[in-house]
Amino acid sequence: MRHASIGALGAIGLALAIASGTAAAAPINWDYTVTSSFSVLPGSTTFSSGSGCQSVSGSAITWGACPTGPAGPGRSGIGISNNPQTGTLATNGAAESANTYTHSNNVVSGAYATLRSATINATLGLRAAGTTDPYIYETATYKILFAETPNTAGTCAAASPVGNPCNDIWVLDGSLNKSITLGGDEYFFSFFASPALATLPDTVCAAAGAANGCIGFTTVEGQENEVNFLLKVTSTPLVVEVPEPASVALLGLGLVGLAGVSRRRQNKA
Structure with a gap:
């Protein structure tokens, strides 16, 4: 396993071994709401050149055969569900459910334009559990890079099932540091x-x-690849261990994470 600091990794939250700092804080329960949406990157090429029909909305991006609509034969897309997601969580407690992302990975003609990049805006709202206090909101924005690989079996850049078209590739790009301040204290959220x-x-x-x-x-090509997000709030920075490339095949699917590092402010005497 490769050991790295939060700063070096852009504070990416991972669902593998996560170790928090030793400083302890009194547990605080929160009501939370999480809403995520897609947007087009300003000044960038969202889709490759080609024909077909492309569609971008807050909840879905689709491309491939016309007409536009739900992904299906000849058309692929990625969508966000369980959105918004609400619940209750505790500082330094267990991770709770956030949004779900589904990549409908279907065979798309090489003549069609396909997704290359986009942004995901994830907005977290927190308030003291069981109160009618207004939510305090923070939004984290990050970039994804996408590669629609050749839709034929053969030599693939990414490990793919034998006899199946090559797996498509999703990459998180950029540094992602976020924190939220509540009651005069800063908290880590991921x-x-x-x-x-x-x-x-x-x-x-x-x-x-x-x-x-x-x-x-x-x-994987020809599948509905569903990935669930989890949410965690802590009072101390996290240290993560990132799997080496040789371990990728053992991990299965995952999706981008985002996190923010913070420290709990000490009250003056």
Whole structure:
């Protein structure tokens, strides 16, 4: 396992071994709400060149055969469900459910334009549990890079089932540091995939237009690849261990996570 600091990884929340700092804080229960949405990256090429029909909304991005609509034969897409998600969680307690992402990975003609990049905006609202206090909101925005791989069996950049078209590739790109202040205190919050993300092999990163050592996941062709997000709030920074590329095949699917590092402010005497 590769050991790294939160700063070096852009504070990415992972669902593997996560160890918090030793400082303890009194548990605080929160009501929470999490809402996520897609948006187009300003000044970037969201789709590759080609024909077909492409669609971007807050809850779904689809591409491939016309007409636009739900993903199906000849058309792929990614969507967000369980959105918004609400519940109760405790500081330094167990992770709770957030939103769900589903990649409908279908065979798309090579003549069609396909997704290349987009952003996900994840907004977290917290308030003291059981109160009517207004929610305090923070939004984290991060970039994803996507590679629609050749839809034929053969030599694949990413490990793929034998005889199946190559897995498509999703990469998280950029530094993601966020924190939230409540009652004069700062808290760490993170969204992470279950199962976890992993460090992808350099050849897989390159296929998605990402630098070596990128972090992400791959999805199987011809399947509804569903990935659940979890949410955790802590009072101390987290240290994560990122799986080496050789471990990727054992991890299964994962999705981007985002996190923010914070420290609990000490009250003055």
